[in-house]
Amino acid sequence: MQQLRCCVVVPTFNNGKTLKRVLDGILNHTQNIIVINDGSTDATSEILNSYPELIQVHLDKNQGKGHALRTGFKKASGLGYHFAITIDSDGQHFPEDIPVFIKALEEESSKKVLFIGSRNMQQSDVPGRSSFGNRFSNFWFWVETGKWLKDTQCGFRLYPLETIKDMKFYTPKFEFEIEVIVRSAWKGISVKNIPINILYDDPERVSHFRPIIDFARISVLNTWLVLVALVYIKPRDLIQRLKKKGFRRFFYEDFLHNQDSPRKKAFSIALGVFIGLSPLWGFHTVTVIFLALLLKLNKVIAFAFSNISIPPLIPLVLYLSLQTGAWVTGRELNFSIHEIDENFEIIKNLQTYIIGSLTLSTFSALILGFLAYVFLSIFDRKKIAVHNG
Known part of the structure; x- marks a missing residue:
């Protein structure tokens, strides 16, 4: 001592x-x-x-x-x-x-x-x-x-x-x-x-x-x-790991070579995409990490894909959500993206937006989750073959 x-x-x-x-x-x-x-x-x-x-x-x-x-x-x-x-x-x-x-x-x-x-x-x-x-x-x-x-x-x-x-x-x-x-x-x-x-x-x-x-x-x-932890610590750790490794190394080590099964990774991607495109603005990070913990999915992958709504893509996400909502409900949209910024007409179409956002996030999550599962399953089999060979 x-x-x-x-x-x-x-x-x-x-x-x-x-x-x-x-x-x-x-x-x-x-x-x-x-x-x-x-x-x-x-x-x-x-x-x-x-x-x-x-x-x-x-x-x-x-x-x-x-x-x-x-x-x-x-x-x-x-x-x-x-x-x-x-x-x-x-x-x-x-x-x-x-x-x-x-x-x-x-x-x-x-x-x-x-x-x-x-x-x-x-x-x-x-x-x-x-x-x-x-x-x-x-x-x-x-x-x-x-x-x-x-x-x-x-x-x-x-x-x-x-x-x-x-x-x-x-x-x-x-x-x-x-x-x-x-x-x-x-x-x-x-x-x-x-x-x-x-x-x-x-x-x-x-x-x-x-x-x-x-x-x-x-x-x-x-x-x-x-x-x-949900709002600051976990996102901070993920960003620090990404900066330290660089995107390419991060992608291969934390994503492709992660020991989780292709099924678990695919579900994590689907969860991230669903939350990222959902109308839960301001709560994406908290929600996706909480659900990843609750469902025992990969927090890193889920959080990464929840950032699909990064600031430059927000106008596009809003527009696609509105168009999807109009298609589902049969309503006509009487404004343009330019008018959204100037007159905030989106408030008048909030119901259309929410329906469209949930529809878009659901179908996007299903499609990208399925494609990810196929890709990751192929990659996983190749990795096993190389390891055994």
Whole structure:
């Protein structure tokens, strides 16, 4: 821990019954300990008086676990530490697992990594609400980052302080532990699980998690993170990958040589074309990525083909939609494209446009999806033949 410049940060709030046991366990492995007393009103201050060798920060009032952790990280960075292991003071974590984090960090070639302890949620003493909450959190982390973890809620973690110290966080309580791993993944930090032990049936353990209020706060946070991921993060990552590789390399590696089946690729193309030509202006990106996630299709391909309505082609898409709508409904259009720009006559023909847009997007998706399936199936067979030959 000395060589890696790693410390242990212990946020605590009214865990006087278990705090001494936790601190004594950590001291068996290191004295690099920073305790954040988050406004405790029990015997916590008296207990900490027995540990003058530890770095202590005493907050006047309770401000939440997220605020306590950020305070601890700031203090650790100021003292020159590059990594911080966080451990809860309620006694559910085993300090004996600290070397597990250190060993895992030593084995990483890149130290740009955040480790989360992975609990055995199948233990008989694991509360049902904890198991459900963890599955709930794991699912939304996957939606927001595209990465699947077994445990996203465990507070026993190792943070790369040098990487996260300049990141902005906005949540002060339990939901911070969700925000920090999602934003870290967005920044390119590798977020990984490592197995740890857990103790739930300790009679002295006190949890301050409020099921209704804190679950509601976490739900609001996940809603916001999903919107940011769909509107900004996923399109940003796709554009960056496209710029880095160039269109030709991107097309061959991410499209043709993607490991998805021709059927899945074709459905992804069809979805992208349908959404791109649909009348959902302003919501194309959010809708196509959400549906691709929901239907388990290729997000990259679906998003790429949803951009069929790029700005230069918008007038043409509008015109074709109107003409298709007029053909389907039997109505006559009494204006030209020039008049659309000047008089906004399109508003008067909104029903015709919507019908035409949905018809055009449906038939275009079916035709291009079918053609893509035929092309990709031929290409896939040739690729297999070359590989076997």
